Structures are given as structure tokens and as C-alpha cells.
Amino acid sequence: NAGVMQNPRHLVRRRGQEARLRCSPMKGHSHVYWYRQLPEEGLKFMVYLQKENIIDESGMPKERFSAEFPKEGPSILRIQQVVRGDSAAYFCASSPPGLAGGLIFTDTQYFGPGTRLTVL
Amino acid sequence: EDKVVQSPLSLVVHEGDTVTLNCSYEVTNFRSLLWYKQEKKAPTFLFMLTSSGIEKKSGRLSSILDKKELFSILNITATQTGDSAVYLCAVEAGNRDDKIIFGKGTRLHILP
Numbered sequence: 441n442a443g444v445m446q447n448p449r450h451l452v453r454r455r456g457q458e459a460r461l462r463c464s465p466m467k468g469h470s471h472v473y474w475y476r477q478l479p480e481e482g483l484k485f486m487v488y489l490q491k492e493n494i495i496d497e498s499g500m501p502k503e504r505f506s507a508e509f510p511k512e513g514p515s516i517l518r519i520q521q522v523v524r525g526d527s528a529a530y531f532c533a534s535s536p537p538g539l540a541g542g543l544i545f546t547d548t549q550y551f552g553p554g555t556r557l558t559v560l
Numbered sequence: 561e562d563k564v565v566q567s568p569l570s571l572v573v574h575e576g577d578t579v580t581l582n583c584s585y586e587v588t589n590f591r592s593l594l595w596y597k598q599e600k601k602a603p604t605f606l607f608m609l610t611s612s613g614i615e616k617k618s619g620r621l622s623s624i625l626d627k628k629e630l631f632s633i634l635n636i637t638a639t640q641t642g643d644s645a646v647y648l649c650a651v652e653a654g655n656r657d658d659k660i661i662f663g664k665g666t667r668l669h670i671l672p
């Protein structure tokens with residue numbers, strides 16, 4: 441079973457261009473999470489998606505950032521008109537559907553290798 | 561191939577017990593090891609370790625790194641039900657090709 445896949449691994453963009461980051465969850469996983477890690481900082485939650493639904497986008501910047509997880513295909517994190525401050529590592533994680541009747545344990549999230557975005 | 565392995569995968573103990581979580585790694589150009597606690601959404605940063613033998617402490621949590629044997633441990637003393645979470649270990653590595661490799665996590669459950 442392949443792990444969480446992210447591509448590209450490295451992405452270089454000039455200011456004002458668009459960046460598209462892709463995440464393919466593990467087989468059987470229907471939940472996807474996007475995180476950003478800025479230099480010298482921990483992971484920051486951005487958005488939580490299920491297939492065709494955004495569940496929680498409380499960590500997403502209000503402008504220029506969007507995410508989707510279509511019925512078919514990978515989840516996409518899209519950053520429009522990138523600025524230098526967007527340079528960071530972006531991680532995707534996936535988890536399986538939750539247990540019926542509530543959770544005893546927190547669902548484990550499996551992380552991808554990340555995409556390192558550099559904005560020139 | 562770079563890898564980070566955590567053990568055990570899951571652990572159930574009683575409140576008040578002490579637990580030790582393990583993280584071993586094999587990476588090229590090691591830079592730092594990170595521990596996170598994950599409850600509902602975003603992992604919460606706990607420790608960053610870069611030097612061998614120097615213990616980092618925060619309340620009942622402590623962690624140490626052994627760069628010779630390539631592992632780290634996370635200790636939690638006098639556990640409480642609020643410590644129930646998944647604990648993630650990640651390693652920053654690389655020189656020109658920076659990367660962070662996450663382990664699969666240890667799922668800790670504290671019984672009252």
C-alpha cells in the first residue's frame with residue numbers, strides 16, 4: 441500500500457504566479473489535511489477536506505489560497521499570485537474514515553513527503 | 561531510503577503511569593528531530609532536538625536524542641487523560657534537498 445503521495449516535491453515560482461500542489465491520499469483514506477511549515481516553526485493547520493467537501497478551513501488565509509478534494513483524483517492546494525512569504529514546506533496528511541459510534545482514539549494521520557515551495 | 565520508525569504503534573496505560581515513546585531514524589544529512597502531539601487537528605509542536613545527550617523538558621514531558629545510535633525517546637511522567645493523543649516524530653534532513661520525514665506515530669491512550 442503506497443503511502444501518501446505529494447507532487448511536485450519542489451516547486452519554484454516567481455512572484456505573481458500560481459502554485460498548484462497535489463496530494464494523493466493513501467488507498468481507502470477519505471480525509472485529507474493540509475499543513476504549512478514555515479522555517480523555524482512547527483506545522484500549521486490549513487484545511488481539512490473529505491471527498492467533495494471542505495470540513496474545516498479555519499487555517500486557510502482568506503485570500504489567494506484554496507483547496508479542493510474532488511470525487512476523482514488528488515486533493516489540490518492552490519495558491520494564486522504567490523508572494524515571497526508563501527515560501528514554505530506544505531504537507532498533506534490523510535486518514536481513514538472515522539469509527540462508527542464515535543472515536544476512542546484519535547485517527548492517525550499519515551503524512552506525505554511534502555512539497556517545498558520557493559517563491560523568487 | 562530515508563525512514564523514521566516509531567514504536568510502539570499504540571499504547572494503553574493507566575493515569576499516573578510513566579510512558580516512553582521511541583523514535584529511530586535512518587536519514588542522510590540529519591539536521592534535527594521533532595516531536596509533535598496530535599489530538600484533533602494540527603500537531604502541536606513539543607520539542608526540537610539537534611544535539612546528542614541534551615535533555616529537553618517541558619513540564620511532565622522530556623525528550624533526548626542519541627545521534628550515535630540514531631534514536632530519540634519521549635518520556636511522559638505521571639500521565640493524565642489529557643495526554644491521550646498521537647505522538648509524531650519527524651526528522652529534518654538534507655543538504656540541498658531539504659525534507660522532513662514523519663513517522664507513523666504512537667497512539668497513546670490514558671485510562672482514568
